[in-house]
Each structure stands twice: as structure tokens, then as C-alpha cells.
Amino acid sequence: MERVHRSLSDARRRALALRHTETLGQTAGAGLRNNTVIGWLLAAPLALVLVVFLVLPIVMIVVVSFWGATEWSIYPAFLFDNYEFLLTSDVTYRVFFNTFKYAAITWAFTLLIGFTVAYYLAFHIRSLTWQIALFLLCTIPFLTSNIIRMISWIPFLGRNGIANSTLISMGVIDEPLEWLLFSDFSVVLAFVHLYTLFMVVPIFNTMMRIDKSLIEAAVDAGATGWQTLRHVIIPLTKPGIMIGTIFVVALVMGDFITVRFMSGSQSANMGRLIQNDIALLQYPSASATAVILLVTVLILIGTLLRLVDIRKEL
Amino acid sequence: MTTISKVRYSRRSLLKSGGAAVAAAALPAPMVWGQETKDITLRQFGTGVSNLNDVALKVKEDLGFNLEMTALDTDSVTQRAATQPNSFDIADIEYFICKKVWAAGNLQAMDTSKIAQYDNIAGTFRSGLLTPESTIAQGTAPHTVGFTSGVNGKDFVQEESGWMTLIPTIYNADTLGIRPDLIGRPINNWSELLNPEFKGKASILDISSIGIMDMALVVESMGEYTYPDKGNMTKEEIDLTLGIFTEAKKNGQFRAFWKSFDESVNLMASGEVVIQSMWSPAITAVRSQGIPCVYQPLEEGYRSWGGGLGLSASLSGMELDAAYEYINWYLSGWVGGYLMRQGYYSAVPSTSKEFMSEDEWGYWYEGKESKGDIVSPTGAKLAGPGEVRDGGSFLERMGSVVCWNSVMDENQYMVRKWNEFIAA
Numbered sequence: 001m002e003r004v005h006r007s008l009s010d011a012r013r014r015a016l017a018l019r020h021t022e023t024l025g026q027t028a029g030a031g032l033r034n035n036t037v038i039g040w041l042l043a044a045p046l047a048l049v050l051v052v053f054l055v056l057p058i059v060m061i062v063v064v065s066f067w068g069a070t071e072w073s074i075y076p077a078f079l080f081d082n083y084e085f086l087l088t089s090d091v092t093y094r095v096f097f098n099t100f101k102y103a104a105i106t107w108a109f110t111l112l113i114g115f116t117v118a119y120y121l122a123f124h125i126r127s128l129t130w131q132i133a134l135f136l137l138c139t140i141p142f143l144t145s146n147i148i149r150m151i152s153w154i155p156f157l158g159r160n161g162i163a164n165s166t167l168i169s170m171g172v173i174d175e176p177l178e179w180l181l182f183s184d185f186s187v188v189l190a191f192v193h194l195y196t197l198f199m200v201v202p203i204f205n206t207m208m209r210i211d212k213s214l215i216e217a218a219v220d221a222g223a224t225g226w227q228t229l230r231h232v233i234i235p236l237t238k239p240g241i242m243i244g245t246i247f248v249v250a251l252v253m254g255d256f257i258t259v260r261f262m263s264g265s266q267s268a269n270m271g272r273l274i275q276n277d278i279a280l281l282q283y284p285s286a287s288a289t290a291v292i293l294l295v296t297v298l299i300l301i302g303t304l305l306r307l308v309d310i311r312k313e314l
Numbered sequence: 315m316t317t318i319s320k321v322r323y324s325r326r327s328l329l330k331s332g333g334a335a336v337a338a339a340a341l342p343a344p345m346v347w348g349q350e351t352k353d354i355t356l357r358q359f360g361t362g363v364s365n366l367n368d369v370a371l372k373v374k375e376d377l378g379f380n381l382e383m384t385a386l387d388t389d390s391v392t393q394r395a396a397t398q399p400n401s402f403d404i405a406d407i408e409y410f411i412c413k414k415v416w417a418a419g420n421l422q423a424m425d426t427s428k429i430a431q432y433d434n435i436a437g438t439f440r441s442g443l444l445t446p447e448s449t450i451a452q453g454t455a456p457h458t459v460g461f462t463s464g465v466n467g468k469d470f471v472q473e474e475s476g477w478m479t480l481i482p483t484i485y486n487a488d489t490l491g492i493r494p495d496l497i498g499r500p501i502n503n504w505s506e507l508l509n510p511e512f513k514g515k516a517s518i519l520d521i522s523s524i525g526i527m528d529m530a531l532v533v534e535s536m537g538e539y540t541y542p543d544k545g546n547m548t549k550e551e552i553d554l555t556l557g558i559f560t561e562a563k564k565n566g567q568f569r570a571f572w573k574s575f576d577e578s579v580n581l582m583a584s585g586e587v588v589i590q591s592m593w594s595p596a597i598t599a600v601r602s603q604g605i606p607c608v609y610q611p612l613e614e615g616y617r618s619w620g621g622g623l624g625l626s627a628s629l630s631g632m633e634l635d636a637a638y639e640y641i642n643w644y645l646s647g648w649v650g651g652y653l654m655r656q657g658y659y660s661a662v663p664s665t666s667k668e669f670m671s672e673d674e675w676g677y678w679y680e681g682k683e684s685k686g687d688i689v690s691p692t693g694a695k696l697a698g699p700g701e702v703r704d705g706g707s708f709l710e711r712m713g714s715v716v717c718w719n720s721v722m723d724e725n726q727y728m729v730r731k732w733n734e735f736i737a738a
Contacts, residue, residue, distance in 0.1 A: 069726075070726075071414050071415075071417075071721070071725060071726065072396040072414055072415045072417060072418040073396070073418055085730065089734065091734040091737050091738060094737070094738070095737050154580075155584070158584050158585075158586055159584070159585055159586050160584060160585050161584075178514055181586070182569055182570050182586070263570075264517075264568075264569060264570025264571060264581075265520050265570060265571035265572070265573070265736060266563070266568065266570060266571065268736060268737035268738075272736070272737065273733065273737060276733045276736060276737075277733065278393070279389035279390065279393065280389065280522065280729045280732075280733070281392065281393055281396055281397070281414075282726075282729065282730075285730075
């Protein structure tokens with residue numbers, strides 16, 4: 001009896017809902033044009049800002065990449081010289097490889113450190129106050145400028161720097177370690193130092209939203225800590241990892257100043273090529289390099305986004 | 315006069331009169347006669363070597379108008395001179411930069427008849443001859459790009475035409491800087507820069523027009539090749555030169571490359587580098603920290619450079635007059651003395667002499683033993699009594715110049731190859 005009653009009321013509700021939609025549809029018929037116009041108007045300011053400050057500059061860069069350059073000026077033309085020079089020089093490929101190498105190594109370290117820090121904050125610190133306090137502690141280095149944080153490594157790592165003199169006085173080494181500064185080591189070290197927080201924040205954010213009962217369920221089902229991590233936490237943290245990855249990869253691929261200072265101008269990535277070209281007034285050549293870098297990073301991020309549906313998770 | 319500069323002029327006048335009105339309302343000063351020049355601000359940019367705040371302070375004191383200084387690295391200076399004519403009034407640039415950017419039309423020629431000290435400007439900048447017997451070194455010698463055909467000239471002429479592209483202010487002979495305490499033996503040749511003994515302890519500057527000349531001197535000194543003209547290499551010669559250095563770079567010869575002069579100071583002072591391309595005030599800066607550093611004269615001779623002041627094409631009217639006044643003041647000795655005490659040479663030595671003590675003049679210019687302490691313009695001790703300047707007198711140093719910083723016919727090719735060297 002009760003079941004019949006329920007299914008009846010269900011049917012009535014559905015019918016009511018249907019009628020409601022119809023009414024909506026009728027009124028919407030008149031208001032449709034208005035709504036579209038308002039929608040467009042609402043989107044317009046942002047669209048305009050993006051067109052002026054994002055789309056136009058990029059279009060300009062693409063256009064200029066086909067131009068020609070003299071010693072002191074650039075002139076409109078449709079030349080493939082810039083791309084030809086870029087794509088036929090083996091230096092370009094080596095620099096590309098270097099750019100990816102820095103991105104990959106930095107990504108691995110920032111992920112490892114970022115994930116560990118986020119995991120500790122999210123699951124080992126019980127009180128929200130402490131979580132917030134420790135999280136803010138992580139951001140303290142970011143109160144000074146990027147460049148200062150980077151440059152302060154130089155006296156620390158130098159031949160007669162603090163690191164070497166400490167190691168020597170401790171008797172660990174006899175000769176100063178040359179590879180500490182102006183090497184790939186120092187470049188990656190600075191990158192990891194600068195960008196780990198960009199990994200911590202999104203991962204911490206997704207971890208905080210994991211339903212704790214899922215972990216309890218895993219434990220109740222007899223999973224070890226490692227299994228819980230592997231089969232519950234990591235899969236649920238993927239969107240955070242992916243966002244962090246995009247941050248770190250995009251930042252490292254586009255960097256020029258860290259590579260310049262920490263390698264003592266000895267190593268190069270794509271950003272350095274662009275910087276050198278600009279410094280030497282070769283804007284078209286710089287634009288061509290920028291276009292190729294942009295396309296590469298877009299393909300990379302496109303691939304990453306296919307692995308995880310970030311939109312679903314946000 | 316273009317429309318753009320007129321707009322700029324009126325905007326600035328507007329700002330000025332606005333500022334003056336505020337000042338007049340706040341301080342009803344009696345000095346009405348000086349008010350107009352007081353409100354003039356000239357914007358000067360250049361490399362760190364001569365963009366000194368002390369100069370701006372002294373200008374305010376002596377001439378009454380404001381001078382805003384912007385110090386940039388050499389490449390940024392070139393970039394600004396070529397692409398942002400409205401961002402400056404006075405360009406403090408090197409002659410090789412002038413060769414690069416003059417044709418862009420952002421600078422205006424200067425009437426030498428308005429330059430009081432024109433006749434006292436050193437011969438290097440006028441006939442190109444240091445002394446009547448001198449030969450002219452390879453590369454972009456200042457006098458070859460120092461004159462133009464007329465007020466609107468875009469070309470360079472080889473005779474004293476009465477229209478100068480830059481008014482020369484400063485020049486010097488550059489060589490390698492070394493840390494004698496860390497090397498412990500005499501250094502006499504450019505080839506030492508690539509000596510495997512200094513593996514991981516050498517440096518060269520990452521400014522193509524200057525670096526390529528240092529490289530050429532090293533290559534010649536190693537006996538690898540003798541250039542018909544270092545200052546104008548062929549593509550093959552550029553490949554050869556950069557090839558030798560790329561190989562050395564891959565073998566770990568270099569600790570770092572530097573671009574701005576404070577970087578070279580840090581590399582040397584911290585002991586990261588013991589031998590490198592260096593500029594005179596960088597040596598001064600290392601020494602004033604109490605660290606031994608020598609501007610080593612080498613058998614093959616020096617690489618030289620000269621700099622001067624250029625006027626923005628958009629300067630006119632009262633500001634143009636002020637700029638001429640400033641340039642005349644610049645050559646009248648105070649700045650020259652200041653620069654000489656940093657180890658440069660002033661383009662008008664006779665006026666600079668009046669602003670230096672006899673001992674200073676003897677030490678810096680004549681290569682004599684110092685009688686007392688030699689101090690830098692900022693007061694740091696550079697040498698004690700009885701010391702002699704590295705390389706000796708003006709004539710010994712400038713007389714041994716073998717090339718000038720250069721812009722070659724194949725410059726664009728060189729620049730691309732240079733970029734590859736840095737990236738290799």
C-alpha cells in the first residue's frame with residue numbers, strides 16, 4: 001500500500017516538474033534574446049581584456065616571427081629564415097633537450113617534496129589551526145623576491161662559500177666541490193627551491209578534500225598504510241598533482257633568469273635563447289623561438305590535461 | 315621635429331608648469347630667474363661605468379637642473395638607443411653602439427662649434443691618431459663613426475665635418491684582469507685565458523661586440539690564426555674563433571660568463587675566477603675590498619673602447635640648450651677628473667688635470683710612482699706610496715692598443731654564432 005502511494009506521488013512529482021519546465025520554456029521564449037545579450041555583456045569585459053592582453057600580443061609575436069631584422073630595426077616581410085635558422089641548428093635541439101631536462105628533473109623533485117609536505121600537513125597534523133600555521137610557514141620564503149631567493153644561493157654554494165668551507169672544516173672533503181655552483185646542480189637546486197610551493201598548494205588543497213571516511217574504510221578493509229597511499233590517496237590527489245605539474249613545468253620551461261644566474265651563463269634553455277636574441281635586437285628570431293616554445297608547452301599541457309579531467313575536480 | 319616629440323614636449327612642459335605652480339605656491343622663492351632651468355630634467359642612460367650618481371648631484375649643484383641616470387648593461391643600452399628614442403634625452407654610449415644605432419635616426423648630430431673644449435679633445439676621437447706617428451688600430455675606431463655629414467646626417471664621414479655623432483667623454487685600454495695571489499706566476503699573454511691550468515677558473519664577457527675581440531686576441535696569441543682584420547672578420551674567421559672557444563667551454567675552461575660589470579667584480583672578489591676579461595673600474599672595485607687584483611698588461615697589446623654622449627633626436631628648445639650646457643660642463647674637467655681617478659682616460663685630459671692633484675695625475679696619467687696613497691673617488695684606498703699603475707703611462711697604454719670594440723660587416727652572423735656559443 002505504502003509502496004503504491006510512494007510511486008503515485010513520484011509520478012505526480014514528475015508530472016509537476018514537467019509542467020514547470022514547460023512554463024519556463026514559454027517565458028524563456030521571450031526572454032531568450034535578453035538573456036543572451038546579458039550573457040555576452042557579462043562576458044565582454046573579461047573577453048576584451050583577454051583579447052587585448054593575451055590574444056593580440058601572441059598574434060603579434062607570431063606575425064613578427066616571419067619578419068626580417070637589420071642591425072637596429074625590424075621590417076615587415078614573410079620570411080622563413082628565422083625558423084630555418086632555428087630548426088637547422090643543432091644548438092636549438094640541444095637547448096630544447098636541456099629545457100626538457102630541467103623541467104623533468106625539477107618536476108620529479110618538486111613532486112616528491114611537495115607531495116610529502118602536503119601529505120604531512122593534510123594527514124599528520126590534526127588541528128586545523130596548526131595546519132594553517134604550518135602552511136603559512138611554507139609560504140614565508142615567498143615574502144622576498146624570486147631573484148633574491150635565487151641569488152642568495154651563490155655565496156652559499158661558491159668555491160669559497162659556506163657549504164664548501166663547512167664541508168672542509170668537517171673533514172668531509174679536502175678540495176672545494178666545483179660542481180656546487182654554476183652547474184646543472186645549482187640550476188635545478190634553485191628551481192626546486194623556487195617552485196616546490198607551487199606543487200604543495202594544489203596537492204594540499206585536493207588532499208584536504210579527500211573524505212576521511214574513505215581512508216577509514218581502507219584501513220577497516222585491512223589495507224596497510226602503503227596500500228592506502230597507493231590505491232586511495234594518490235588516485236584521489238591526481239588533479240592536485242596535475243595542477244602542480246602544469247605550474248612547475250610551465251614556470252621552468254619559460255624561465256631564463258634562474259638558468260642565467262645559477263649556471264653563470266654556461267647553460268641555456270629556450271628562455272635564454274629568446275633573451276639573448278632580444279638583447280641583440282633580433283626580435284623576429286626571438287619571436288620564432290617564442291612561438292616554438294609556446295607550441296611545445298601547449299602540446300605538453302594538452303597531453304597532461306588528457307590524463308586527468310581537472311575541470312571535473314575543481 | 316616630428317609630431318611625436320612635440321606631443322612629448324608639451325606633455326613634459328605641462329608637467330613642469332604644474333610642478334612649478336605647486337612649488338611656487340608652497341615656497342614663494344626669490345630665485346625667479348633660475349626657475350626655468352631648475353625645472354628641466356634631462357634623462358640620461360648608459361652603462362654602469364659612467365652613470366654615476368655623484369655626477370647627477372654635481373650637475374644639480376653647478377648647473378641647477380636635474381639629471382636622471384639609468385644604468386643598464388651594454389646590450390640593454392643598445393636596445394634602448396635603437397628602439398626607445400622617447401625614453402631618453404642623453405645617451406651615454408660606446409662608439410661601437412653608435413655604429414649600430416646611428417642609422418636608426420634616434421640621435422641627432424651635434425654642432426662642434428657649440429662645444430667649448432672641442433679643440434682640446436684627444437686626437438684619437440678626431441683624426442684617429444693618438445700621436446702624429448701612431449697607426450690606427452683595427453676595429454671600430456671612434457673617429458670612423460664620430461662624424462656625420464650634417465645636422466640630419468645618417469652617414470659617417472671620415473673628416474672633421476663639424477657635426478659629431480657623439481661627443482667623446484671617456485676611453486680606455488682594456489686587458490685581462492688577474493688575481494696574482496691565486497695564480498702565483500707572471501701572466502704575459504692573452505693565450506693564458508685558455509690555458510688548461512686555469513680550467514674552471516676563467517671567464518669572458520658575454521657581450522658579443524667586445525667578447526669577440528678578446529677572443530680574437532687570444533686566438534692570435536695562441537698562434538692559431540692571424541687575422542687580416544680582427545675588427546672585420548669573415549664568416550669563416552668567425553666560425554674558427556667561436557669554434558676554439560666553444561671547445562674550451564665544453565672542456566670546462568670557464569667558470570661563468572659575465573654581462574654587467576658588478577658580476578665581474580663578484581666573480582673575481584669571491585675567487586670563483588682568477589683570470590678574465592675585465593674593465594678598469596671593476597679592478598678598482600675588487601682592490602678597494604682589499605683583494606689583490608691586477609689589470610695585467612699583455613705582450614700582444616690592449617683592446618680599446620671609447621664612449622661619448624649623444625643627444626636624442628627629439629630634444630629641442632630649452633632642453634636642447636640645457637643638454638649642450640651639460641655636455642660643455644662634462645668636458646670642463648670635474649667629471650674627467652672623477653673618471654680618471656677610476657682608471658679611465660678623459661677625452662679632454664687638459665681640463666681633467668685641473669681637478670686632480672699632481673700626485674694623482676702622475677700616477678694615473680703619466681705612469682709615475684705615487685708619492686702618497688691613491689684613493690678612488692669614493693675614498694677607498696687603491697694604492698700606497700711608491701706604486702705604479704698597471705701598464706704605465708697614458709702613451710704606453712693607449713699606444714699599445716691593437717684593436718677597438720667592433721661592429722663587423724658580418725655582425726648579424728656573428729651575433730647568431732655568439733648566441734650559439736653561449737647556448738652550447
